[in-house]
Amino acid sequence: MIIRPVESADFDMVDAVHRAAFASTAFGHQGEAELVRAIHADGDALVSLVAETDGKIVGHALFSRMEVEADGAALNGAGLAPVAVLPERHGKGVGSALIWRGLGMLQAHNIQISFVLGHPDYYPRFGYSADTARPFASPFAGPHFMALLLDKAVQLPESGRARYAPAFGPER
Numbered sequence: 001m002i003i004r005p006v007e008s009a010d011f012d013m014v015d016a017v018h019r020a021a022f023a024s025t026a027f028g029h030q031g032e033a034e035l036v037r038a039i040h041a042d043g044d045a046l047v048s049l050v051a052e053t054d055g056k057i058v059g060h061a062l063f064s065r066m067e068v069e070a071d072g073a074a075l076n077g078a079g080l081a082p083v084a085v086l087p088e089r090h091g092k093g094v095g096s097a098l099i100w101r102g103l104g105m106l107q108a109h110n111i112q113i114s115f116v117l118g119h120p121d122y123y124p125r126f127g128y129s130a131d132t133a134r135p136f137a138s139p140f141a142g143p144h145f146m147a148l149l150l151d152k153a154v155q156l157p158e159s160g161r162a163r164y165a166p167a168f169g170p171e172r
């Protein structure tokens with residue numbers, strides 16, 4: 001398996017990965033494929049990686065630009081969403097490989113903090129925690145909203161705000 005940046009020729013396969021992966025969840029596909037395309041079209045994709053096996057794309061993870069404010073100062077933030085792996089490949093480390101590689105690449109983009117809205121049993125293994133996200137106001141605030149400080153010089157603020165890219169819609 002190789003992990004590499006997405007290319008324009010990949011998008012039909014990336015759509016298919018998101019449709020199949022989210023169709024397998026309790027919520028179903030809720031437009032994640034379209035969200036990926038909109039984030040890219042807006043120029044808000046920071047790190048967008050595919051996992052490829054034998055010429056077939058089996059997974060995709062996207063980190064997009066966020067607007068983050070901490071005690072009145074701006075932080076460089078990136079949201080991890082969406083991440084998807086073909087259902088027949090679940091549990092083989094594809095999602096983890098995409099996320100670990102993406103987190104490594106974010107540091108090269110000077111990203112100081114990353115947020116994710118996801119399952120509290122999955123994302124803490126990468127260092128995301130609900131405690132780190134707690135000071136940041138967001139419509140997604142709660143136990144599923146987690147953050148990871150990538151810049152160790154950054155202190156958690158008393159209060160702040162985290163907004164996903166405009167493609168996420170008015171409640172972002």
Ligand SMILES: CC(C)(COP(=O)(O)OP(=O)(O)OC[C@H]1O[C@@H](n2cnc3c(N)ncnc32)[C@H](O)[C@@H]1OP(=O)(O)O)[C@@H](O)C(=O)NCCC(=O)NCCS
Nearest residue numbers: 021022082083084085090091092093094095096119121122
């Ligand atoms: C979430 C997802 C990307 C993980 O990819 P993956 O390649 O199966 O994950 P990995 O093989 O790296 O990790 C497997 C581990 O994650 C856990 N895991 C996977 N999805 C999980 C979920 N939704 N909630 C809790 N744990 C989950 C598995 O139980 C397994 O745990 P273990 O290592 O303790 O056995 C994949 O399951 C998927 O595409 N799901 C559907 C889409 C989705 O829900 N995306 C995330 C929301 S944006």
